[in-house]
Amino acid sequence: MNEISVPRPNSLDAFWMPFSDNRYFKGDTSRMLARAEGMSYFTPEGREILDGTAGLWCCNAGHGRREITEAIQRQAAILDFAPTFQLGHPIAFEAAARVAELTPEGLDRVFFTNSGSESADTALKIALAYHKARGEGTRVRLIGRERGYHGVGFGGMSVGGIGPNRKQFGALLPYVDHLPHTHGLKENLFARGQPQHGATLADALENLVALHGAETIAAVMVEPVAGSTGVLVPPVGYLQRLREICDRHGILLIFDEVITGFGRLGTHFGAERLGVTPDIMTMAKGLTNAAVPMGAVAVRNGIYDAIVDAAGPGIEFFHGYTYSGHPLAAAAAIATLELHKTEDLPGRARAIEPYWQEAVHSLRDAPNVIDTRDIGLIGGIELAPRPGKPGARATAVFRRCFDAGVLVRVTGDIVALSPPLIVERPHVDRIIGTLAEAIRAEAA
Ligand code: PMP
Numbered sequence: 001m002n003e004i005s006v007p008r009p010n011s012l013d014a015f016w017m018p019f020s021d022n023r024y025f026k027g028d029t030s031r032m033l034a035r036a037e038g039m040s041y042f043t044p045e046g047r048e049i050l051d052g053t054a055g056l057w058c059c060n061a062g063h064g065r066r067e068i069t070e071a072i073q074r075q076a077a078i079l080d081f082a083p084t085f086q087l088g089h090p091i092a093f094e095a096a097a098r099v100a101e102l103t104p105e106g107l108d109r110v111f112f113t114n115s116g117s118e119s120a121d122t123a124l125k126i127a128l129a130y131h132k133a134r135g136e137g138t139r140v141r142l143i144g145r146e147r148g149y150h151g152v153g154f155g156g157m158s159v160g161g162i163g164p165n166r167k168q169f170g171a172l173l174p175y176v177d178h179l180p181h182t183h184g185l186k187e188n189l190f191a192r193g194q195p196q197h198g199a200t201l202a203d204a205l206e207n208l209v210a211l212h213g214a215e216t217i218a219a220v221m222v223e224p225v226a227g228s229t230g231v232l233v234p235p236v237g238y239l240q241r242l243r244e245i246c247d248r249h250g251i252l253l254i255f256d257e258v259i260t261g262f263g264r265l266g267t268h269f270g271a272e273r274l275g276v277t278p279d280i281m282t283m284a285k286g287l288t289n290a291a292v293p294m295g296a297v298a299v300r301n302g303i304y305d306a307i308v309d310a311a312g313p314g315i316e317f318f319h320g321y322t323y324s325g326h327p328l329a330a331a332a333a334i335a336t337l338e339l340h341k342t343e344d345l346p347g348r349a350r351a352i353e354p355y356w357q358e359a360v361h362s363l364r365d366a367p368n369v370i371d372t373r374d375i376g377l378i379g380g381i382e383l384a385p386r387p388g389k390p391g392a393r394a395t396a397v398f399r400r401c402f403d404a405g406v407l408v409r410v411t412g413d414i415v416a417l418s419p420p421l422i423v424e425r426p427h428v429d430r431i432i433g434t435l436a437e438a439i440r441a442e443a444a
Contacts, residue, residue, distance in 0.1 A: 008044070031402060036063035039420055039427050041407065049402065052431040053409045054420045057227055057259045058285035061339045062422040068291045068335040075331035084112075084325045092325030095333040099287070099296055102268040102337065104277045109304035112325040113295035116258035117151025119282035120221070122297045124155040125319050126280060127219035127252045130303045133310035136250075139218040140175050143208060143251075147181040149228040150221060150256050150282075159221050162229060177212075179204045179220070183232045189371045190364055191233070192357055194274075199237030205245045214249035219280070224270030227259040230414035231373055231380025239276040252279040252303075258295070262286030263340060263421050265376030266350035273376065279303060289336045294329035345421040349377045355425055359432040360417070366436050367443035368393065379417035383439070393442060400438035406431055 009015075012026045025031065034044040039062055041049040054060055061068070075091065082089045096110040103110075111126070113119045124142055131139035142159050149165075150156030157165055158173035161181065166172060180201055188195035205220060220242065226232040246253040255278035260270030263286065267273040271281065280303065284295035308316045323329070339345065353376060360379035364372045371382040386393045394410035401408045408431070409416045419431060 038062045038064065039423065048405055050406045050427060050430055050434075052401075052407050052417050052419050052435075054418050055290055056285070056409075057264070057418045058290035060263050060286040060345060060421045061289045061336060061343070062420040065289060065291070065336075065339060067339055068289050068332050071331045071335035072292060072328050075327050079327045081323075081327060083322070085320060089325075089327055089330075091327050091330040091334070095325065095330035096296075098334055098337045099283075099298060102262075102340075103281065103298040104269065104271050107277070107279075107281060107298040107300050109299050109301055111297045111299070112321075112329075113284070113297065114293045114321055114323050114326070114329070115151065115295045116256075116282065116284035117153045117156050117295075118321060119258065119284055119295035119297050120150035120156030120159070120256060121153040122295075122319060123221065123254050123256075123280045123282045124159065124219065126297065126299055126303065126307070126317070127254065129307050129317060129319075130252065131218050133306045136215070138215050139250075141177065141212060141217045142173070142175065143177045143179060143205065143217065143220040145179045145181055145222050145226075147183065147226055147229040147232060148178070148221070148223060148256075149226065150223075151258075175216075177208050179208075179222075181226070181229075181232055182234055182238055183230075185235075188235065190361065191373055192361060193375050194233055194236045195373075196236055198235035199241050201235070202238050202241035202245060205242060205251075209245070209249050209251075214251065217249065217251050219252040219254050220246060221254040221256060223256045223258075224260045224274050224276075225265065225375055225378060227378065227416060227418065228411060230382065230411050231378055231416050233373055233375045234274065239274050243276045243278075246279075254278055254280040254282070257281045258284045259378075259418070260376075262336075263346040263349050264378065264418065266346050266353055268340075268346060287336065288329055288332035289339075291336075292326070292329045292332040294326070294333055343422075349421045352423060352425070352428070353377065356423075356428055359428050362432065363436055363439070366439045369439065377419060377421060377423065381415040381417075381435070381439075383413045383415070385413045396442050397435070397438045400441055401434050404434045404438065406434040408435060 033041040035042040099110045100108040144159030146161035148161045150160045158176045161178045185197050187197045261283040265273040279300045281298050288294045357374050360374045361372045368384045370384050373380045383393045394413040398410045
């Protein structure tokens with residue numbers, strides 16, 4: 001691959017990189033990505049980096065899909081922007097209808113946002129507005145889970161359960177509780193797919209109901225499979241139990257499907273794969289294949305009806321973004337969802353899952369590996385931390401992989417994998433082979 005022409009920045013100073021070690025990166029710029037195509041990124045020098053993470057869990061159809069980029073270009077020439085506050089443009093309605101085709105039956109009302117974080121905050125606000133509309137305005141408590149990640153808005157951050165993401169930012173939202181996460185049972189180590197033990201961890205919700213009273217609790221928000229915090233796959237029966245407890249007490253169940261949506265688990269959404277239908281679900285990432293930012297929240301029709309019907313004439317829900325349903329994002333979503341259908345991306349993910357699972361678990365005997373886990377096209381490989389230096393071992397493995405031409409993602413001492421759904425066996429072999437090599441080299 002030849003060197004390609006991209007503008008070289010004169011300075012790296014101005015861009016404050018998110019969730020980054022800015023000083024480290026700016027001192028060593030070898031990890032720039034300039035171009036992408038199919039399963040790969042390319043550095044400005046033209047070095048190929050096989051993408052083991054679909055960007056950030058988002059480029060499910062692979063990179064540089066012309067069906068999507070051309071749809072965006074066409075749309076930009078037709079209608080660059082129009083508001084959706086008290087106005088409409090056809091493509092936003094069409095995009096919502098396409099999303100509703102894929103969501104579980106009965107979750108057919110779709111609110112557009114620009115990101116997973118905005119989707120999380122929107123979902124929480126919908127839950128609160130719903131109870132209020134039904135005359136149950138005492139339901140203000142929001143319940144998340146330890147190690148949950150719901151983005152970085154104040155709602156999602158507060159309901160989320162990641163210490164470092166919260167500690168810098170003061171008091172956060174009041175009236176928030178957290179369920180225990182579902183990870184760490186010894187019997188579940190090296191589980192293939194959903195682990196067998198731990199469904200009763202959901203009963204912690206009953207304890208919160210007993211403590212606070214159901215009449216104070218609005219919603220529970222969980223990721224069907226927590227990705228960002230290290231691939232935590234729910235035990236068999238856990239989500240069902242959460243659903244039952246929510247139903248018993250009139251609590252809304254929100255699934256954050258930002259990672260698990262659009263084929264990642266071999267189904268349109270995690271809800272389908274895991275056999276539990278939430279009341280509200282958030283999405284983003286794979287919705288547009290990440291070619292343009294877009295998020296969405298799908299809600300049970302009755303939730304929309306309650307909020308809309310309770311309002312008098314005028315605005316029903318005091319919430320929205322300038323770019324809700326942005327024409328370019330809507331065009332990207334429609335083109336992406338078309339690809340999902342024509343290429344049956346969930347079906348592709350299902351077809352290669354057994355091979356992927358074998359490959360991920362083949363790492364169990366590599367040095368310092370203390371757990372391997374998987375579901376759909378997600379893999380997690382947990383390494384024993386270096387004494388006194390949490391995260392250092394996995395970070396070193398990430399760097400070795402990148403230098404060897406494979407992109408993996410690390411969170412703490414866990415390597416998280418989520419290749420584009422177009423991944424083929426030779427790619428799997430290279431991702432896992434390179435990772436095995438890096439883990440071995442790091443132990444030497
Ligand atoms: N929720 C979940 C489950 C996520 O994984 C993420 C991003 N990894 C978000 C929300 C936040 O999405 P964004 O970065 O688009 O705001």
